Amino acid sequence: MGNLLEHMGIERDRLHFSWISSAEATKFVDVVKEISEKVRALGPNKKLVKDYN
Amino acid sequence: MxxxxxxxxxxxxxxxxxxxxxxxxxxxxxxxxxxxxxxxxxxxxxxxxxxxxxxxxxxxxxxxxxxxxxxxxxxxxxxxxxxxxxxxxxxxxxxxxxxxxxxxxxMVDKSKIATLFEDEITGFTEDGNTLRVTSSSREEILKKQDYLRENCLxxxxxxxxxxxxxxxxxxxxxxLEKPFPDVDRIEALDTDAKWQHFENLTKNCIRCYACRNACPLCYCPTCFVDEAGPQWVGKGQNKTDVNTFHYLRAFHCAGRCTDCGACVEACPMGINVRDFTRKLNKDALELFGWEAGLDITKRPPLDAYSPEDPDDFIK
Incomplete structure (x- = not known):
């Protein structure tokens, strides 16, 4: 799925896959931090967004 | 033949x-x-x-x-x-x-042959590798090898x-040394150029669903685009909806598509629908060593689990 999204021109860093146990609070925090930093660097997504105007 | x-x-x-x-x-x-x-x-x-x-x-x-x-x-x-x-x-x-x-x-690429004529084609016969195509004004003798569909090539x-x-x-x-030269070409583009490539590809799509109807993989009793509750995708000509249809249909064919070209053959607007599925065929081959429809005893890779499945995308 990630490969297809990348192929169609959606930045790879917008999609993350992770396996986190309910006991791994620190890993959850780390992953979410990493994701939000990467997505913030990319800026708002304008692709595949439906424009209702 | x-x-x-x-x-x-x-x-x-x-x-x-x-x-x-x-x-x-x-x-x-x-x-x-x-x-x-x-x-x-x-x-x-x-x-x-x-x-x-x-x-x-x-x-x-x-x-x-x-x-x-x-x-x-x-x-x-x-x-x-x-x-x-x-x-x-x-x-x-x-x-x-x-x-x-x-x-x-x-099989021959009919639209490629049609571009050789200004008027309507009135006759088509073939003998081995030679095609004889006639219109009301002239006749062309063509080599079949030069007019094959891309998927047949x-x-x-x-x-x-x-x-x-x-x-x-x-x-x-x-x-073939490089079985997916068309996919390689798109992969070499940068992110925005890739996006633009697919935007251009689907801009003529009229949502007739001929590609889906011609596809042997698309046998769901109710296709996700026809579903009304929930409505997964809008039914109009909105380009996001059009693209969503194409990407999702392609993903439903992942690891199952045989690149038969029926979708392209059926498309009245001349869209190379295979551009969507080809990437998934390439991934299936590279990640799972899989080509669809070769073994009657094996389930498609996305339908089966193996400890050897690639998992480097999970962090």
């Missing part, structure tokens, strides 16, 4: 006469030159209607699963791979189907994978 039609007719007549099958699914001449349409025949006399030539670009596996009783089916390499997929996915039982295999030398399974009888001798398979 023209010569094998005699054998196909003979085999079909014999099967119908003996009552071994109720129907034979094959191709009949269409109403205009360079057009063939699928046909299901039930009597020996009707076998005369069967044709097989380089314009039989649709995939007959699409019709195999919707029949009652035992049917015979004319199958090119790609058709046979889709029949294997149908059997694996329980759409049809192996003993319900009699496969008349036709080793294939490729890259085809590495011309011979049927699964068959009960062959209509002609097996042909030599080609080995």
């Amino acid at each position: 023209d010569t094998c039609i005699k054998k196909i007719r003979e085999l079909s007549a014999e099967l119908l006469e003996k009552g071994e099958v109720q129907k034979v699914i094959g191709f009949a001449q269409g109403t205009i030159p360079m057009a063939t349409s699928p046909i299901a025949i039930e009597s020996k006399q009707d076998t005369e209607k069967l044709v097989f030539n380089s314009t039989c670009g649709l995939n007959l596996a699409n019709y195999a699963s919707k029949q009652k009783g035992k049917v015979a089916i004319i199958a090119k390499g790609c058709d046979s791979r889709n029949i294997v997929t149908h059997i694996v996915e329980n759409q049809i039982q192996r003993d319900q189907i009699y496969i008349i295999g036709v080793p294939c030398t490729g 890259y085809c590495t399974h011309k011979n049927p994978i699964l068959y009960d009888v062959l209509a002609t001798e097996l042909v030599e398979e080609q080995m």
